[in-house]
Amino acid sequence: MSVAVFLTPQHPDGVEVDPTRPQLLVTDQAATRGDGVFETLLFRHGRIREEEAHLRRLAGSALALDLELPEASHWRAAMQLALGRFHEGAGEGAEASIRLTASRGVPSEGGTFWVLVSGVSRSAATSHGPEDGLRVVLLDRGYDAAAADRAPWLLAGAKTLSYAINMAAQRWAQAHDxxxxxxxxxxxRVLEGPTSSVLIARRTDAGVTLLTPELETGILAGTTQAAAFEVAGEAGWSLGYGPLTPADLLAADGVWLVSSVRLAAAVTSIDGVSVPCDPELHRVLVEGLDAAL
Ligand code: PLP
Known part of the structure; x- marks a missing residue:
């Protein structure tokens, strides 16, 4: 079941609409150009996880696209309205994904803004153990590590609605075992997954280090990656940012793809080569992320 709430000038804190009926005009630039931004948040264990970080990133993405957004307080109110309606139908506390979308809207009529709350299936929400983790392929993103800096119009690091490339990469992976x-x-340089951030852990006599690629390459600043760094910091691990290479992934004691709904999934092979995932490191990350605010 899903609940949709639009933020409009008449209803800045949201008004419920029927998600099974058409709601967007065919001229909306979300549909015609993928011109807009979005966020996906997780409601789990009775709260919205990393709400402030997601709202901050939404604002940052909108700034990059020169898109005017409703105030954060209106998004918060609309999320509460949608979650309330969702829980009336799905049961109190049911786990959900919350998608915030901001489109440039119909030309010269201002933006279109909405919240969509949908149920999350257990298998999507539950982290894979090291034994049932992910086989991944490395795919050339087609630009070098300095492109984000050199070409800001690429909107690297903004979470735009233009995810066709990301979806094509996942289809390519699935078509290639x-x-x-x-x-x-x-x-x-290692960047990110099509819908996730990359984490790697190294264990030495001196302790454990958790690493993620550097943001300057134009990757999305992951909210789950930031939460994982807090978890790791509390566990006494050292933290660091790339540059990371494919060889670093292959030599790691654990590689994970992390994102808001999936949380942490261990990577078990890269381009067909098995990679280990230290079960103890996996447990610390998964349990810590599950408990993290
Ligand atoms: N990188 C990309 C390209 C993504 O699409 C996502 C999430 O969808 C992430 C990273 C992870 O971000 P977060 O942990 O905030 O969900």
Whole structure:
């Protein structure tokens, strides 16, 4: 079941609409150009996870696209309205994904803004154990590590509605005996998954280090990656940012794809080569993320 709420000038805090009926005009630039931004949040264990971080990132993405957004307080109110209606139907506390979408709207009529709350199936929400993790392929993103800096119009690091490339990468992976993909720059830097951030852990005599690629390459600043860094920090692990190469992934003691709804999924092979995932490190990450605010 899903609940949809639009934020309109008449109803800035949201008004429920029927998600099974058409609600967007065919001229809306979300549909005609993929011109807009979005966020996906998780409601789990009775709360919206990382709400402020998601609202901040939505604002940052909108700024990059020069898109005017409703105030954060209106998004919060609309989320509460949608969640309330969702829980009336799905049961108190039921787990849900909350998608916030901001489109440039119909030309010269201002933006279109809505919240969509949908149930999350257990298998999608539950982290894979190291034993049932993901086979991934490395895919060339087609630009080098400095492109984000050189070409801001690429909107690297903004969470735009233009996800056709990301979906194509996942289809490519699935057509090539894999479950998901990790993008790599043309000059060999690890970036991110099509819908996830990449984490790797290294264990040495000196302790455990958790690493993620550097944001300057134009990857999305992941809210789950940030939460994982907090978890790891509390566990006494060292933290660091790339540059990371494919060789770093293959030599790691654990590689994970992390994102808001999926949380942490261990990677078990890369381009057909098995990679280990230390079960103890996996447990710390998965349990910590599950408990994290
Ligand atoms: N990178 C990309 C391209 C994504 O689409 C996502 C999430 O959908 C992420 C990273 C992970 O972000 P978060 O942990 O905030 O969900």
């Amino acid at each position: 894999a479950d998901d993909a990790i993008f790599v720059t043309s000059d060999g």
